Amino acid sequence: MRVLISGASGLIATELKVQLKRLGHEPLSLVRREARDSSEVEWNPSEGYLQPGIIETVDAVVNLGGATTGKIPWTKKYKAEIVSSRLDSTKTLVDAINASSKKPMVLVSGSASGFYGDCGDQELTEDSPKGTGFLSDLAAQWEVEAKKAQKSTRVVLLRTTMVMSRKLGALGKLLPLIKLGIGGPLGNGRQWWAWISVVDEARAIIHLIENESCSGAYNITAPEPATCGQIVKSLAKGLRRPSVLMVPSFAMKLLVGEAATELLLCSQKMTADRLVASGFKFDHPDLESAVKYVLS
Numbered sequence: 001m002r003v004l005i006s007g008a009s010g011l012i013a014t015e016l017k018v019q020l021k022r023l024g025h026e027p028l029s030l031v032r033r034e035a036r037d038s039s040e041v042e043w044n045p046s047e048g049y050l051q052p053g054i055i056e057t058v059d060a061v062v063n064l065g066g067a068t069t070g071k072i073p074w075t076k077k078y079k080a081e082i083v084s085s086r087l088d089s090t091k092t093l094v095d096a097i098n099a100s101s102k103k104p105m106v107l108v109s110g111s112a113s114g115f116y117g118d119c120g121d122q123e124l125t126e127d128s129p130k131g132t133g134f135l136s137d138l139a140a141q142w143e144v145e146a147k148k149a150q151k152s153t154r155v156v157l158l159r160t161t162m163v164m165s166r167k168l169g170a171l172g173k174l175l176p177l178i179k180l181g182i183g184g185p186l187g188n189g190r191q192w193w194a195w196i197s198v199v200d201e202a203r204a205i206i207h208l209i210e211n212e213s214c215s216g217a218y219n220i221t222a223p224e225p226a227t228c229g230q231i232v233k234s235l236a237k238g239l240r241r242p243s244v245l246m247v248p249s250f251a252m253k254l255l256v257g258e259a260a261t262e263l264l265l266c267s268q269k270m271t272a273d274r275l276v277a278s279g280f281k282f283d284h285p286d287l288e289s290a291v292k293y294v295l296s
Contacts, residue, residue, distance in 0.1 A: 001020075001025045001026070001059040001060055001209070002025070002026045002028060002057060002058040002059050002060075003020055003025055003026065003027050003028065003058065003059065003060045003061075003062060003209070004028045004030065004041065004054065004055070004058045004060070004061045004062070004104075005017065005027055005028065005029055005030060005061075005062045005064065006030045006043075006045075006061075006062070006063050006064055006065035006089050006093065007030075007063070007064030007065035007066060007089075007110070008027075008029030008030055008031070008064075009029075010064055011163060011165055011167060011169045011198060012064055012160070012163060012198060012201050012202060012205075013029075013062070013064050015165075015198045015199065015201070015202040016062065016064075016201075016202040016205055016206070017029070018202075019202045019203065019206060020206065023206070026039075027039070028040070028041050028054075028058065029041065030042075030043050030050075030065070031043070032044055032045075035051075041054050043092065045065065045085075045088040045089040045091075045092040045093075046084070046088050048088070048091070048092050048095065049092070050092055050093070050096045054096075055096045055097055055100040055102075055103075055104065056100050056101055056102040058104050059104055059105055060104050060105060060106045060107075060108065060209045061093055061097065061104050061106070061107045061108070062108045062109075062205060062209070063089060063090055063093055063107065063108065063109040063110055063146065064110050065085065065086065065089035065090075065110075066082065066085045066086040066089065066110065067081050067082045067085040067086075069082060069114075069135065069259070069263060070170070070172070070263075072256050072257070072259050073256065073257050073258075073259065074134075074257065074258050074259050079134065082138065083138055083141070086110070086138065086141075086142045086145075087141060087142065087145055090109060090142060090145040090146050091145055093107065093109075093149075094107070094145060094146065094148045094149040097149045097152050097153055098148070098149060098151070098152045100152075103152050103153045104153055105153065105154060105209075105212070106153060106154040106155070106156060106208075106209055107146060107149050107153055107154070107155050107156070108156045108158060108205055108208055108209060109142070109143075109146035109155065109156070109157055109158065110142065110158050110160065111139045111142055111143050111146075111157045111158055111159045111160065111217065112135060112138075112139045112142075112159060112160055112161075113159055113160065113161045113162075113194050113219070113221070113268050113270055114131075114133070114135025114136055114138065114139050114262065114266075115130060115131065115135075115136055115139035115140060115143070115159055116128055116129075116130070116131045116136065116268055116270070117130070117131015117132045117133050117135075117136040117266070118131065118133070118261075118262075118265075118266040118267055118268070119131065119267060119268055119269065120267050121192070121267070121269060122269060123269050123270075123271055124219070124268060124269060124270045124271065125219070125271050125273060125274070126159070126216070126217045126218065126219060126274050133261075133262050133266075134258065134262060135262045135263075139159070143157050143217070150215075154212070154214075154215050155215060155216070156208045156209075156214055156215055156216070156218065157216060157217040157218065158204075158205065158208075158218060158220050159217055159218065159219050159220060159221075159270070160196075160201065160220045161193075161194035161195055161196055161219070161220060161221040161268070161270060162193055162194065162195045162196070163195075163196060163197070163198050163201055164195055164196065164197050164198065164284075164290050164291075164293070164294050165197070165198035165294065166293070166294055166296070167198075169198065171235075171294070174232070174235075175235065175294075178232065178235050178236050178239055178241055178243060179239055179241060180241075181241045181242050182245055183232060183235075183236065183241070183243055183245065184232060184243050184244055184245035184246045184247060185228055185229040185232050185233075185243070185246050185247070186228050186232075186246075186247050186249075186252060186264050186265065187228070187246075187247070187248070187249040187252065187264070187265045188229075188246075188249070189227060189228045189229025189232065189246065190227055190228070190229060190267075191227060191228050191265055191266060191267035192225055192226070192227055192228075192267045192268055192269035192270075193226060193227065193228050193231055193268070194219070194221040194222075194225070194268050194269070194270040195221065195222055195226060195231065195287075195290065196220055196221050196222045196284075196290075197222070197283065197284040197290045197293055197294070199283050199284065199293065200222065200282050200283055200284055201220060203280075203283065204218075204220055204275060204280055207278070207279070207280045208278075211278060211279065213278070214278050218274055218275050218278075219270045219271060219272055219274065219275065220275065221270045221271075221272050221275075222272060222282060222284065222285055222286070222287075222290065223271075223272040223273075223276060223282065223285050223286075224285060224286040224287055225269050225270070225271075226287045228264075230287065231287065234287050234288065234291045235291055235294070235295070237291075238291045238292065238294075238295045239295065249265055252264060252265065253265075
C-alpha cells in the first residue's frame with residue numbers, strides 16, 4: 001500500500017512509518033515545504049493546497065496533523081492555532097478525497113480521548129456521549145470534518161489517549177522528575193489516565209487500515225485501565241525511585257491553567273472493547289509490559 005500521512009514528523013507517525021516500511025508498504029510524508037524526494041509530498045493546509053493528483057495514487061490517508069496540546073500555557077492565540085491546525089489539515093485532505101477521480105480505500109483521521117471530557121469512574125465506550133470543555137469541542141469538530149469524506153471513502157476516527165514511548169512523548173515532563181526521585185501523582189492521583197504504547201498505537205492504525213469492516217470511532221487505548229497514581233508508581237518502581245511527592249491540584253491549576261484541568265486532572269476510563277472485537281491483539285496490553293517497554 002501507499003499511505004499518505006499528515007503530521008509525519010510526530011511521535012506516532014514516525015513509528016507508523018517504521019512499521020509500514022517493515023511490512024513492505026510505502027509511507028508518504030506530507031511536508032509544508034518543497035518535497036526533497038519521492039517519499040515526501042508538498043502541501044499547505046492553511047491555504048487548502050495539496051499536491052495535485054496525489055490522492056489518486058494512494059491507497060490510504062492517515063491524518064495525524066495538528067499543533068501539540070502539550071505546549072503550555074494555552075493562550076487564546078495558541079488555542080486558535082490548536083483548532084485551525086487540525087481543521088485546516090482535515091478539510092484539505094477531505095476536499096481532495098471527495099474531488100479525486102480514484103478514491104483511497106480509507107481515511108484514518110485523528111481525534112482524542114478529550115472527546116469524552118472529565119467522566120470520573122464511568123467506563124467510556126465509543127457510544128458514550130461527547131463531554132464538555134475545550135478539548136471535547138475540539139475533538140468533536142475534528143471528527144465532523146473527517147466524516148465529510150465518508151460518502152467517498154471509509155472513515156476511521158482515532159480517539160487517541162496518552163501515548164507511552166521510549167522517546168518520552170506525553171511522559172516527557174513527568175519521567176525526568178521521577179528519575180530524579182521528585183515525581184509523584186498529579187492531584188489526588190485517582191483520575192483515570194487512558195494510555196497506549198506507541199508501538200500498539202501504530203499497529204492499531206495499520207490494523208484499522210487493513211480491515212475493511214472497520215469504520216467509525218475507535219478508542220485507541222490499552223485494555224487495562226490505570227489511574228495517574230498507578231502509572232506514576234509503576235514508572236517509579238521500574239526506575240527504583242520513590243514517588244511520594246504529590247502535586248496539589250490547586251498548584252497545577254495556578255501554574256498550568258486550563259490545560260491542567262483538561263489534560264492532567266481529567267479522568268477518562270476508556271475501554272478498548274471495540275478495537276479488541278475487531279481482532280486487534282496488543283503487544284503491550286497491561287501497564288507492566290508497557291512500562292518495561294518505555295524503560296528498556
